[in-house]
Amino acid sequence: MVKAVVLGAAGGIGQPLALLLKSNPLITELALYDIVNTPGVAADLAHIATPAKVQGFLPADDGLTKTLTGADVVVIPAGVPRKPGMTRDDLFKINAGIVRDLANGIAKSCPNAFVLVISNPVNSTVPIVAEVLKKQGVFNPKRLFGVTTLDVVRASTFVSEILGDLSLSKDIVVPVVGGHSGVTIVPLLSQSSHPLPAGIAQADYDTLVNRIQFGGDEVVKAKNGGGSATLSMAYAGAEFAFKVIRALKGEKGIIAPSYVSLEADAEGAAALTKELGQELAYFSSNIELGVDGVAKISPLGALTDAEKTLIQAAVPELAKNIQTGVNFITEARL
Numbered sequence: 001m002v003k004a005v006v007l008g009a010a011g012g013i014g015q016p017l018a019l020l021l022k023s024n025p026l027i028t029e030l031a032l033y034d035i036v037n038t039p040g041v042a043a044d045l046a047h048i049a050t051p052a053k054v055q056g057f058l059p060a061d062d063g064l065t066k067t068l069t070g071a072d073v074v075v076i077p078a079g080v081p082r083k084p085g086m087t088r089d090d091l092f093k094i095n096a097g098i099v100r101d102l103a104n105g106i107a108k109s110c111p112n113a114f115v116l117v118i119s120n121p122v123n124s125t126v127p128i129v130a131e132v133l134k135k136q137g138v139f140n141p142k143r144l145f146g147v148t149t150l151d152v153v154r155a156s157t158f159v160s161e162i163l164g165d166l167s168l169s170k171d172i173v174v175p176v177v178g179g180h181s182g183v184t185i186v187p188l189l190s191q192s193s194h195p196l197p198a199g200i201a202q203a204d205y206d207t208l209v210n211r212i213q214f215g216g217d218e219v220v221k222a223k224n225g226g227g228s229a230t231l232s233m234a235y236a237g238a239e240f241a242f243k244v245i246r247a248l249k250g251e252k253g254i255i256a257p258s259y260v261s262l263e264a265d266a267e268g269a270a271a272l273t274k275e276l277g278q279e280l281a282y283f284s285s286n287i288e289l290g291v292d293g294v295a296k297i298s299p300l301g302a303l304t305d306a307e308k309t310l311i312q313a314a315v316p317e318l319a320k321n322i323q324t325g326v327n328f329i330t331e332a333r334l
C-alpha cells in the first residue's frame with residue numbers, strides 16, 4: 001500500500017504529475033490538494049482503470065489534514081512559476097510562505113513521509129521545509145528531497161542531440177550536481193555514461209553547459225508569460241517519485257541525484273565537503289535511495305578543470321540561497 005500526495009495538484013505541473021502517478025500501479029491511494037479545482041481533477045483521474053483510489057481536497061473542512069494523513073510520499077509543486085525576466089529567486093516572496101504552510105501540515109499529519117519539493121526556488125524552499133520540520137521536532141534529513149531531476153533529464157536530452165541520436169537519450173546518464181538555478185546547476189559531462197564527441201570545440205562545450213544551466217529560461221521565454229516548464233517537469237517529478245517509491249518498497253541500489261540535507265549521511269557529507277572546500281548544509285549529488293530514504297550521498301569523484309570552475313561558481317551562490325531559506329523560518333517573529 002502506497003499513499004502518494006500532490007500539493008498544488010490543480011496546476012500546470014500538478015495535473016500531469018497526478019496523471020503519471022495515477023498511471024503507476026504501485027500507488028494505491030492518490031490524494032490531491034490545491035486551493036482550487038482539485039475535486040474536478042480527482043473526479044477526472046478517478047475514471048482511469050489503475051489501482052489508485054483518487055481523492056481531491058480543498059482548504060475548507062481541514063482538507064490539508066485529510067490529504068496528508070497516512071501519506072507515504074508527498075510531492076510539492078505548489079506555488080507561482082516564473083514569467084520572462086524573472087529569476088527563480090524572484091518567486092521566493094510568494095512561494096516561501098506557501099511552502100512553509102504546507103510543511104507545517106506535513107509536520108502535523110505525516111511527519112514520516114518522504115517529501116519531494118518542486119516549488120522554486122528549490123535551493124531555498126528545501127531548507128524552509130527542513131527548518132519547519134525541525135521547529136516541530138520531526139525533521140528526518142533522510143526523507144527530504146529537492147527535485148532536480150529535470151536538470152538530469154535535460155542533460156540526457158541535450159547530450160543525445162549533440163551525439164546526433166535522440167533514441168540514446170533514455171540511456172544517457174549525466175550527473176548534474178549542486179542546486180537548481182542558473183550557475184548552481186553543474187553538469188558533470190566528463191562522467192556522462194555516453195562521452196561527448198572527442199575533441200568537441202570549447203565553444204560547443206560551453207554552449208551545452210549553458211543550455212543545461214539555463215534550460216528553464218528557454219521554456220519560460222517560449223511560453224511568453226504563460227509560465228515555466230510543466231510537462232517536462234511532471235515527467236521528471238514522476239520519474240523521481242517512482243524511484244523513491246521503488247526504494248521504499250525495498251528495491252536496493254537505486255541512484256538518483258537530488259538536493260538533500262547533508263545531515264542525511266555524515267560520512268558522505270564529510271567526503272563531499274572536502275571536495276567542495278567549504279561546508280554547505282544542502283547539496284545535490286548522486287544519492288543512493290533506501291527503504292528509509294537517503295542511504296548514501298556520493299562524492300563528486302574526478303572532475304575536469306572546467307567542472308572545478310563551475311563548482312567554485314556554484315558554491316557561494318548556493319550558500320546564499322540556503323541561508324535565505326533558513327532565515328525565513330528561524331528569523332520569523334511567530
Ligand SMILES: NC(=O)c1ccc[n+]([C@@H]2O[C@H](COP(=O)([O-])OP(=O)(O)OC[C@H]3O[C@@H](n4cnc5c(N)ncnc54)[C@H](O)[C@@H]3O)[C@@H](O)[C@H]2O)c1
Pocket residue numbers: 007008009010011012013014033034035036077078079080081082091095098101102117118119120121122147148149150151180227228229230233
Ligand atoms: N524543481 C523544478 O525543476 C521545477 C520545474 C518547473 C517548475 N518548478 C516550480 O514549480 C512551481 C509550480 O509551477 P506550475 O507551473 O505548476 O505553476 P501553476 O501556477 O500552474 O500551479 C501551481 C499550483 O499551486 C497552487 N497553489 C498556490 N498556492 C497554494 C497553496 N497554498 N496550497 C496548495 N496549492 C497552492 C495553485 O492554485 C496552482 O494550481 C513553481 O514554483 C515553479 O517555479 C520547479
Ligand SMILES: O=C(O)C[C@H](O)C(=O)O
Pocket residue numbers: 081082088120150215216217219220228229
Ligand atoms: O525555470 C523555471 O523557473 C522552472 C524550472 O525550475 C525549470 O528548470 O524549468
